Amino acid sequence: MISERLRQTPLYEQVRTEILQRLVSGYWKPGEPLPNEFDLAAEFGVSQGTVRRALGEMAARNLVTRIQGRGTFVREYDSRWALFHFFHVVEADGTRHEPKTELISHRLAPAGERVAKALGIGPEDRATWMERVRLLDGRPVIYETVVVPDAIFPGLGLVNVIPSSIYVLYEQFYGVLVSTAEEDLSALPASAEAARHLGIAEGTPVLAIERIAGALDGRRVEWRLSLCDTREHRYRNHLGG
Amino acid sequence: MISERLRQTPLYEQVRTEILQRLVSGYWKPGEPLPNEFDLAAEFGVSQGTVRRALGEMAARNLVTRIQGRGTFVREYDSRWALFHFFHVVEADGTRHEPKTELISHRLAPAGERVAKALGIGPEDRATWMERVRLLDGRPVIYETVVVPDAIFPGLGLVNVIPSSIYVLYEQFYGVLVSTAEEDLSALPASAEAARHLGIAEGTPVLAIERIAGALDGRRVEWRLSLCDTREHRYRNHLGG
DNA sequence: TAGTGGTCTAGACCACCAC
DNA sequence: TGGTGGTCTAGACCACTAA
Numbered sequence: 001m002i003s004e005r006l007r008q009t010p011l012y013e014q015v016r017t018e019i020l021q022r023l024v025s026g027y028w029k030p031g032e033p034l035p036n037e038f039d040l041a042a043e044f045g046v047s048q049g050t051v052r053r054a055l056g057e058m059a060a061r062n063l064v065t066r067i068q069g070r071g072t073f074v075r076e077y078d079s080r081w082a083l084f085h086f087f088h089v090v091e092a093d094g095t096r097h098e099p100k101t102e103l104i105s106h107r108l109a110p111a112g113e114r115v116a117k118a119l120g121i122g123p124e125d126r127a128t129w130m131e132r133v134r135l136l137d138g139r140p141v142i143y144e145t146v147v148v149p150d151a152i153f154p155g156l157g158l159v160n161v162i163p164s165s166i167y168v169l170y171e172q173f174y175g176v177l178v179s180t181a182e183e184d185l186s187a188l189p190a191s192a193e194a195a196r197h198l199g200i201a202e203g204t205p206v207l208a209i210e211r212i213a214g215a216l217d218g219r220r221v222e223w224r225l226s227l228c229d230t231r232e233h234r235y236r237n238h239l240g241g
Numbered sequence: 242m243i244s245e246r247l248r249q250t251p252l253y254e255q256v257r258t259e260i261l262q263r264l265v266s267g268y269w270k271p272g273e274p275l276p277n278e279f280d281l282a283a284e285f286g287v288s289q290g291t292v293r294r295a296l297g298e299m300a301a302r303n304l305v306t307r308i309q310g311r312g313t314f315v316r317e318y319d320s321r322w323a324l325f326h327f328f329h330v331v332e333a334d335g336t337r338h339e340p341k342t343e344l345i346s347h348r349l350a351p352a353g354e355r356v357a358k359a360l361g362i363g364p365e366d367r368a369t370w371m372e373r374v375r376l377l378d379g380r381p382v383i384y385e386t387v388v389v390p391d392a393i394f395p396g397l398g399l400v401n402v403i404p405s406s407i408y409v410l411y412e413q414f415y416g417v418l419v420s421t422a423e424e425d426l427s428a429l430p431a432s433a434e435a436a437r438h439l440g441i442a443e444g445t446p447v448l449a450i451e452r453i454a455g456a457l458d459g460r461r462v463e464w465r466l467s468l469c470d471t472r473e474h475r476y477r478n479h480l481g482g
Numbered sequence: 483t484a485g486t487g488g489t490c491t492a493g494a495c496c497a498c499c500a501c
Numbered sequence: 502t503g504g505t506g507g508t509c510t511a512g513a514c515c516a517c518t519a520a
Contacts, residue, residue, distance in 0.1 A: 069506065
């Protein structure tokens with residue numbers, strides 16, 4: 001029950017926050033339908049229109065999916081959405097292809113200064129380190145290092161199989177839904193290691209994407225450094241509109 | 242007057258489209274207030290709520306600014322908004338600074354194959370070419386080439402002064418409001434020319450941002466190639482949320 | 483105080499889906 | 502056919518701005 005009339009915050013924001021907390025807490029799980037608007041309105045003690053507004057905003061943020069005639073559903077992780085939202089690799093002609101992923105290494109180790117600072121944890125805190133190569137048409141185009149805190153993903157460093165879409169793993173095994181990312185882009189000469197994995201000469205310019213991914217509840221859950229060979233591919237950004 | 246009840250498209254979309262066309266056509270000019278919701282509703286033959294929804298969506302897309310107690314205003318170009326929306330240069334520590342701009346050259350010439358293809362014009366069509374350097378703390382960090390069709394910006398190639406924020410010029414002198422951008426990012430070795438302007442060694446990796454900017458009415462109005470020295474600065478992207 | 487946008491409600495009707 | 506979300510309306514009241 002919401003409906004405190006002393007409110008400084010609008011009712012629809014309170015409703016949105018309450019619904020969000022239920023998603024975060026797992027009270028409603030990905031893929032499940034929410035109660036309909038009238039039931040939610042009755043439960044929260046507001047009108048249907050207020051619930052509608054809250055749900056509409058959540059749909060705009062991709063937290064729920066609304067389907068006319070069927071209902072409102074907790075968003076399931078869609079690898080294509082992620083791929084194109086967080087990783088817009090395109091061919092020179094603008095077409096998009098889904099890269100394949102090969103896991104190179106995978107271990108438990110301290111986070112270290114740089115990652116710790118990015119994720120807001122201690123440098124000695126344990127984390128799972130993964131190295132991967134992404135391939136397009138069988139040729140390596142991205143060499144990346146992914147680091148996640150063991151406190152948030154316990155045991156991930158010991159698992160045998162890491163699926164290609166790691167964000168699906170985060171969601172389905174740990175209930176962590178990645179919803180935001182902050183990326184810092186720069187150009188670097190390829191290190192010896194990166195050059196080896198990408199099959200290019202050491203010192204070749206590579207696009208470096210340092211990403212901090214955030215979960216629904218605002219926690220920073222992943223640090224990632226992607227080194228991209230952009231001689232034949234581009235990283236695309238669409239802004240505005 | 243809208244309100245055709247045979248509609249396939251919702252009324253609020255028709256209202257939005259009609260208002261957008263008035264912005265594009267200059268019927269309402271940047272900075273000017275729109276009529277209030279009731280007057281617009283009466284003019285279009287819809288209810289206030291429908292106008293409200295149309296305006297709310299336009300506010301979300303940054304086309305108008307709504308201020309409680311004052312009214313709804315046609316958005317004026319805000320250089321800071323653009324800078325951070327289209328060009329998020331950040332220091333290593335994440336702070337943002339507005340770069341200064343120096344115009345290096347400025348001439349009228351054919352668009353050429355690459356630009357013509359990007360802008361959807363003919364390679365022989367005339368265009369204004371501008372070269373600029375952007376500086377942070379007096380040091381060059383970005384060397385960029387900006388090309389715009391003479392058909393859209395007639396005489397720009399002959400003007401003496403080009404202001405630092407070129408998008409303000411587009412808007413105030415030509416009524417062209419840049420609202421979208423598509424960017425392709427890659428890493429390149431600095432050419433001799435870029436190296437000279439950036440004060441770096443030839444072959445140093447630079448971040449290349451090839452941008453096609455779109456106007457409110459959907460026309461592609463600018464092609465731009467920015468070569469960024471990212472040794473001490475980053476280009477930041479915020480996704481999701 | 484008058485006028486604006488912001489919130490909230492209540493209810494009608496439509497479009498779509500599943501059964 | 503019944504239930505869902507989508508659109509649209511009408512009207513009340515609030516919050517903010519400006520004169």
